[in-house]
Amino acid sequence: MFLLAAHGLQAQSRREAAILIETERGEHFLLAIGGRIINPVPSSRVAVGDLPPGRHALNIRILGRGRRAQVLNARVDLAAGYESAYVLEPTRRGRSLILRKVDEVPLARPLPPADAPTSCRYAMEQEDVDRVLRFMKDEGFDDRRLEIAKGEIKLAGGIMTDDLFLLMKALSFEDRRIALAKFAYDYVCDRHRFSRVFDAFEFSSSKRELQDFLYKQ
Known part of the structure; x- marks a missing residue:
């Protein structure tokens, strides 16, 4: 009975x-999905989980800087078992x-391989990553965000690549992202x-710099 229930929960999470x-x-x-308001407080970044896969109607009210708010309606298709990432970017004008x-x-968070470093038994969990992202978001300066990310990775002892990618994207400047990738490599x-x-x-120059770093490892 327990095995059947566990299998049912895993199947549900994949959906x-x-x-x-x-x-x-x-x-x-402000974001509404299917008429349901997601974030009553305006934010520049909104994540929503536990959604049924398939097509969803979005209503996005973008607050203007000194001008009238923009209302954007869109339909998106969400794949089962995936987080779809979207960006609100300016048009050419x-x-x-x-x-x-x-x-x-x-x-689904991949498990560390059998030959992973011993410290990876304590790799950052999803809730740890979400907490660090909140801390980084609250900081106004990239240097401070970088130090927070490095400190949390070192404290945890290990991190998965997908989670490192999220922390790097939380940094605004390319040189800070490079610095975090180099630091975290030993913990991945x-x-x-x-x-x-x-x-x-x-920028391709950033990729080349990290490639050179990896070549020397």
Whole structure:
């Protein structure tokens, strides 16, 4: 009976979907999904989990800076077992924002491989990563955000590549992202997936610098 129940819970978790929406320039917005208000307090980053997969109707009210708010209605398709990441970015003229899908990350957290460092028995859990992201968001300076991320990774003793990617994306400047990737490399439990962090960079020079670092390891 217990095994059947556990199997049912695992199957249910695989059917869940999630969505993450953030603004490229830091504008705050209100999000409603299927008519349900998600964040009563405006925010520049909203994550929603435990959603049924399939098509969802979004209503996004973007607060303007000294001008009228923009209302954006969109329909998105969420895949079972994945978090779909979207960004609200300006149009070419910069007068309004559009919603663009940028990533799709598996919800299931991969287990460290058998040959992972011993410290990876204590890799950061999902709630740890969410907490660190909140701490980083509350800080106004990238240098402080970087120190928070490095300190938490060192304290935990290990981190998965997908979680490191999220912490890197929480930094605004490329050089800080590079610094975090280099620092965290010794703590990454699934190094065979480390190339995933290259997606956090916008400039090819940043990717080359990290590639040079890896070559020397």
